[in-house]
Amino acid sequence: MKLYKIKKSKIDNKGRGLYAAKDIKEGTKIINYSGKIITNKQVDESDKYDNNKPIYLFTLNKRYTLDGDFSWNTAGLINHSCDPNSQYDGKGLKIWITAIKDIKKGEEFTCDYGFGFDKDYKQFPCKCRAKNCCGYIVREESRWRIHKKFAMSKKKKLVNNSQ
Numbered sequence: 670m671k672l673y674k675i676k677k678s679k680i681d682n683k684g685r686g687l688y689a690a691k692d693i694k695e696g697t698k699i700i701n702y703s704g705k706i707i708t709n710k711q712v713d714e715s716d717k718y719d720n721n722k723p724i725y726l727f728t729l730n731k732r733y734t735l736d737g738d739f740s741w742n743t744a745g746l747i748n749h750s751c752d753p754n755s756q757y758d759g760k761g762l763k764i765w766i767t768a769i770k771d772i773k774k775g776e777e778f779t780c781d782y783g784f785g786f787d788k789d790y791k792q793f794p795c796k797c798r799a800k801n802c803c804g805y806i807v808r809e810e811s812r813w814r815i816h817k818k819f820a821m822s823k824k825k826k827l828v829n830n831s832q
């Protein structure tokens with residue numbers, strides 16, 4: 670039995686998402702992330718990959734990249750969340766999605782897309798509605814850059830409360 674169902678996404682209102690078809694335990698492999706193996710050189714040289722935010726590209730090693738930008742790559746439908754319940758895992762030339770929390774039947778699968786923080790981050794707003802959502806699709810380690818102001822004002826508040 671497949672662990673997922675394809676439905677209209679609650680996060681990306683223009684697109685689809687993947688949903689848990691049954692209760693899933695943390696650590697479960699959900700689906701393979703399939704695509705074409707291309708060389709890193711091809712990524713550098715082809716117009717198709719002329720994008721600062723290679724949403725569907727995974728660098729596998731020094732030589733190869735996996736391009737998952739194909740309609741048959743069902744795992745490509747998984748949306749980004751600032752509080753994801755799944756992650757991309759890989760070994761060798763394979764990539765798959767693993768649950769990083771217990772996931773209830775009917776929940777939408779989400780991953781951290783791992784985008785870096787750079788000048789065009791505003792092109793990719795995030796609508797995940799998680800409590801910790803920073804408003805943009807930026808990887809967890811870099812979100813403090815967006816949150817900087819917010820984090821500072823919060824700290825002040827804490828100090829005030831303790832007085």
Ligand SMILES: [Zn+2]
Nearest residue numbers: 751795797802
């Ligand atoms: Zn978010």
